[in-house]
Amino acid sequence: MNGIGLWLVKSQTVGTGVSSVNVTSAFTADFDNYRIHWNNGTLSAQTSLEFKLGASTSTYNYKMLYGSYANATVAGSGKENQAKFEWCGGGDSNFAVMDVTVFQPFLTKYTGICTNGFYNPNVEMGIMSGVHKTATSYSDFTLTPSGGATMTGGTIYVYGYRNV
Amino acid sequence: MSRPLIQIDDLVREMTEEEYAAYLYNIEHTDPLPNA
Numbered sequence: 478m479n480g481i482g483l484w485l486v487k488s489q490t491v492g493t494g495v496s497s498v499n500v501t502s503a504f505t506a507d508f509d510n511y512r513i514h515w516n517n518g519t520l521s522a523q524t525s526l527e528f529k530l531g532a533s534t535s536t537y538n539y540k541m542l543y544g545s546y547a548n549a550t551v552a553g554s555g556k557e558n559q560a561k562f563e564w565c566g567g568g569d570s571n572f573a574v575m576d577v578t579v580f581q582p583f584l585t586k587y588t589g590i591c592t593n594g595f596y597n598p599n600v601e602m603g604i605m606s607g608v609h610k611t612a613t614s615y616s617d618f619t620l621t622p623s624g625g626a627t628m629t630g631g632t633i634y635v636y637g638y639r640n641v
Numbered sequence: 642m643s644r645p646l647i648q649i650d651d652l653v654r655e656m657t658e659e660e661y662a663a664y665l666y667n668i669e670h671t672d673p674l675p676n677a
Binding site: 525627 | 648650664667
């Protein structure tokens with residue numbers, strides 16, 4: 478289980494028109510850090526994805542640097558003590574993807590997250606990093622499109638990074 | 642009126658009343674997408 482660099486822990490096909498997807502048994506003692514992708518799906522409206530750990534609805538702190546493909550402007554937005562991480566991938570009815578790295582969610586420590594630029598990926602990019610300041614172990618996560626949009630199709634992949 | 646669908650692994654079902662209330666609260670308390 479821990480003999481290669483990046484291990485596919487789990488894949489989950491996304492249904493049609495769902496308002497959230499909860500992926501269980503994603504995080505285990507086998508790995509500290511994880512990469513999560515979603516591709517080949519769509520969103521019902523142009524929006525981004527929210528990310529929650531287990532049932533936690535507090536202590537999410539995060540910041541994003543973002544900008545449109547149309548110009549050189551870079552903007553920023555940060556939030557403290559929120560109910561979820563925002564801006565964890567996104568898209569619209571033509572192109573929707575997610576690429577996040579989650580640090581030590583299964584350890585009884587704070588959990589870190591960073592994204593790889595997919596935010597509103599048909600028109601903008603945005604790199605978000607954040608920390609969930611609760612020292613609790615989590616085995617599952619939930620993705621929710623912001624603003625009441627829905628997800629359809631595609632596959633969520635959870636990979637574990639090899640520990641030393 | 643049917644409630645939105647949620648998915649837990651392979652199970653897709655309607656939200657419960659409590660889940661729907663939390664869902665609406667979350668929408669009301671989330672800012673629009675920031676745009677540069």
